[in-house]
Amino acid sequence: MDFNEIYHFLFETYAGVGVLVGAGIVLSLIVSVIFEIRTRKRYRNHEAAPQEDEWSIFADDVEEGEKEEAEKHEGAV
Secondary structure (H helix, E strand, O other): OOOOHHHHHHHOHHHHHHHHHHHHHHHHHHHHHHHHHHHHHHHHOOOOOOOOOHHHOOOOHHHHHHHHHHHHHHHHH
């Protein structure tokens, strides 16, 4: 395959456009999950909202962070 065949497939056929859209969605999901995890690690010591989000993907991470924070405060006392 040369560049012209790849270009024709990706931009001039329905299947190729589908591949581009699908790859964009998958890439966006991967990047958003990575950024969400990094943000939760950075701000884990901030207070959570009073009500728990039942749709939260990372609910266990919040509970673990709260336990770690409590252990740090107990060790310091």
